[in-house]
Amino acid sequence: MDTTYDYIIAGSGTAGCVLANRLSKDGANSVCLIEAGPPDTSPLVHVPAAVGALLFHKKMAWGYKTAPQAALGGREIPVPRGRVLGGCSSTNGMVYFRGQPQDFDDWSGMGNTGWSYREVLPYFIRSEKNEQFGDSPYHGKDGPMVVSDVNRYNPLIDTFLAAAYSLGYPRCSDFNAADPNGFNTRQGNIHNGRRVSGVTAYLDPIKYRQNLKILTNTLVTRIILKQGRAVGLEMNIAGAIHKLTARREIILAAGAFGSPQILMLSGIGDGQELQSLGIVVQHELREVGRNFHDHPAIGIIMKTENTESYGVSLKAFPRGVWNVIEYLLFRRGPLASNLFEAMGFLRTIEGLDRPDIQFVFQPATRPTPRFPIPVGHGYAMNPVLLYPKSRGRVTLASPDPHAMPVIDPNLLAEQEDMETMIRAVRMSRKILNAPAFDRYASVERLPGSERQDDESLRDYVRQYVATVHHPVSTCRMGGDATSVVDPELRVRGIEGLRVADASIFPRIIGGNTNAAVVMVAEKASDLILGLPSPEPIDIAE
Secondary structure (H helix, E strand, O other), X not given: OOOEEEEEEEOOOHHHHHHHHHHOOOOOOOEEEEOOOOOOXXXXXXXXXXXXXXXXXXXXXXXXXXXXXXXXOOEOOEEOOEOOOOHHHHOXXXXXXXOOHHHHHHHHHOOOOOOOHHHHHHHHHHHEEEOOOOOOOOOOEOOOEEEEOOOOOOHHHHHHHHHHHHOOOOEOOOOOOOOOOEEEEOOEOEEOOEEOOHHHHHHHHHOOOOOEEEEOOEEEEEEXXXXXXXXXXXXXXXXXXXXXXXXXXXXXXXXXXXXXXXXXXXXXXXXXXXXHOOOOOOEEOOOOOOOEEOOEEOOEEEEOOOOOOEOEOOOOHHHHHHHHHHHHHHOOOHHHOOOOOEEEEEOOOOOOOOOOEEEEEEOEOOOEXXXXXXXXXXXXXXEEEOOOOOOEEEEOOOOOOOOOOEEEOOOOOOHHHHHHHHHHHHHHHHHHOOHHHHHHOOEEEEOOOOOOOHHHHHHHHHHHOEEOOOOXXXXXXXXXXXXXXXXXXXXXXXXXXXXXXXXXXXXXXXXXXXXXXXXXXXXXXXXXXXXXOOOOOOOOO
């Protein structure tokens, strides 16, 4: 194995795959991509409906959980993250949503020159191959990442949408255009019945390039610094320590937990805290690990004897057998779906400039971590708080790189977050109780019809709230001197080192984060290579 490369990328998740593709396009650049987990060879990765089996997988997930949450009675919440080639793009729900356009204008307004919506839209378009909206000015049709409609969605989806429309809520024809407000089916990263991940879109077509080396089962333990410059990486392979040297740059793409952890292990962070762990301080950068937040969500779960929903039961057994056969023969049917096939965005109060809640409909009851397939029949609404005010931290538990970091999202610490969740629960119930659902004769299993007043609903939220696995902002990008990275994603005070993943988000976006991470990595590759940014796109609404 070579020990010197022009560019070394720590983390093969969504961003790492994009960077490996773009940086190795020029054969003169040697690139090494490092992944802590195994290759993405498991069939579970590639069958869309198997997503539930991946979140808590013993070999392909990190097994993170939060610190006890003070506002939730000390509960610890699982935090699934992919530990496999492709990272979370190989284990996530495959939803394609970019965020609200105003989100990126907010980034620009926070001092991040070059990150407004009109400036990042070309990167979304460059990455995309949209099978339905390819002729839209908002979409691409020649990119590596296939985006498509679900080939056949569950019958409950029509009922859900009819219920929403009957209440006067609008229909959104394209969630990734100018105004993602309203309800409809949604698109995903699925092609011919198989998951589209960072690996299948960006790595597989170019993995045989002679100037690209991909290392799996390799844990990055620290950055090697010399006179204020990142010159290499130390890594653990099967218990042995190895070192790589970077001629030009090291790029951290290890995610909102991994990237700050690597920085802190390398002596970059809050000096006093690092010293307390016996880590030699290389560079004081107090914001590393701070500003952490994620999207909280709560479920309203309905039980029914009707067997239209996805789920395992004796009545549905013949259909289930056919679904397996259909998938094996034709790559169609429920196994070719990510199961979360429709959603909506709404404002819970008047006066907001964009929706503050995402309503995700699930045509199945909730599975358990021990058995990833829903048993019995039902459906659920999962309102997601898009712009939480609460902020937490990611810190080190130990100087041992194998020890999990301390993950504290500080969920619902701000009372405003709780009150928005309560409004969302009430709106969800209104939709689920619309006449369109009458024929299912369903019963509300959770929260349960006995919980009606605000205080009992607050208790329910405290007991059951979780996140939808969109951690961000632990290496915040900003125009201010206290940010971790500048608007060109360079770590402040260290030469030859950048971060390019969801950890750099100045603030969380209003929806699923994977597509935005692809955009960040596409833009990062231009910044690293010194290429001119594409012309901003102005689209008249």
